[in-house]
Amino acid sequence: MNHVHNNAKVDLTVFHRLDINLYPMFVAIYEQRSISKAAQILCISQSAASHALQRLRQHLQDDLLVRSGNKMLPTPFAEQIYPTIKNALLAIQSIAIQKQQFEPNMLQSLKIAIHDEIEPIIFPKLVAHFQKLNLDIQFLSHKLDRKTVLADLATQQIDFVIDLEQNFGDKIQFQSLVQDQFVVCSSQQEMNTALYLSSAHIGVSSRRTGMLLEDIYLHQKQLSRQVFLRCQHYSTALQILQQHPQAILTIPKMILKHLNMSQKLNIFDVPVDLPVINMGMYWHKDLQENSRHYFLREEISKIFA
Numbered sequence: 001m002n003h004v005h006n007n008a009k010v011d012l013t014v015f016h017r018l019d020i021n022l023y024p025m026f027v028a029i030y031e032q033r034s035i036s037k038a039a040q041i042l043c044i045s046q047s048a049a050s051h052a053l054q055r056l057r058q059h060l061q062d063d064l065l066v067r068s069g070n071k072m073l074p075t076p077f078a079e080q081i082y083p084t085i086k087n088a089l090l091a092i093q094s095i096a097i098q099k100q101q102f103e104p105n106m107l108q109s110l111k112i113a114i115h116d117e118i119e120p121i122i123f124p125k126l127v128a129h130f131q132k133l134n135l136d137i138q139f140l141s142h143k144l145d146r147k148t149v150l151a152d153l154a155t156q157q158i159d160f161v162i163d164l165e166q167n168f169g170d171k172i173q174f175q176s177l178v179q180d181q182f183v184v185c186s187s188q189q190e191m192n193t194a195l196y197l198s199s200a201h202i203g204v205s206s207r208r209t210g211m212l213l214e215d216i217y218l219h220q221k222q223l224s225r226q227v228f229l230r231c232q233h234y235s236t237a238l239q240i241l242q243q244h245p246q247a248i249l250t251i252p253k254m255i256l257k258h259l260n261m262s263q264k265l266n267i268f269d270v271p272v273d274l275p276v277i278n279m280g281m282y283w284h285k286d287l288q289e290n291s292r293h294y295f296l297r298e299e300i301s302k303i304f305a
Helices: 002-007 022-032 035-042 046-060 076-097 119-132 146-154 193-198 213-220 234-243 253-257 291-303
Strands: 065-068 071-074 109-114 138-143 160-164 172-180 182-186 200-204 226-231 248-252 266-269 277-284
Touching: 022 035, 022 046, 022 065, 022 076, 035 046, 071 076, 076 146, 109 119, 119 138, 119 291, 146 160, 146 172, 146 277, 172 253, 172 291, 182 234, 182 253, 200 234, 226 234, 234 248, 248 253, 277 291
Parallel strands: 109 138, 109 160, 200 226, 200 248
Antiparallel strands: 065 071, 160 277, 172 277, 182 248, 182 266
């Protein structure tokens, strides 16, 4: 791969005819879907931003971004070139800041994609920790979409993903932060393997389809259960559980601690051997040596050490 790069020829004459600053402008308008917002980010006038977009349109011979209502929507060609341009700008940015001395007070924001069931466990501790460091940081919590994790981390739309341990590919790094285990909630007075497998279960998942995590583990043991209701939130499941005395909810212990549970419900160990749940942070491997990113990883690790 390096051999290919070393022998690739750059036509430097192309750059004499092109203003490189047009590309950050393209990325800003693409991401904001607004010329005025992009202009604000780049600290230029809206008129200057419009002229810059027009020049890039002429150079690339494509409309790139077209007004639809109050938004600027990308053309198919713009969708195609955006990742390449964004990655190129990130590479240039990385080179530009390599020799700069990083100081924690340079931090402006921390963007994390996280499941909304896990957010109450993570974010209060995270905010409290950085406030103790007297850092003026804007904290941004984004709804987790596992389908876009690689793209979101690669383009630095988010700094970290915090989620259960799984394989997002060889470009994504993982560090465990917290270990948890499943417990069983039910109005029933006792719990054993036969009862657990024969009772009606409430399942919780934000996905429309696909096996639940518990069912994946049960399937590996050639066991199965009957899920009579599948909902999106454990808080909903706990409420429904009170209406169905014979029903069962399998829930991570840490999540249960952060929810209101009726005193009529009982908590049991899961009578089937389920593995420990590993929850941690993910980041893109290209940022492994980035000083800002390294500082954030170290501080987040301290919170859950």
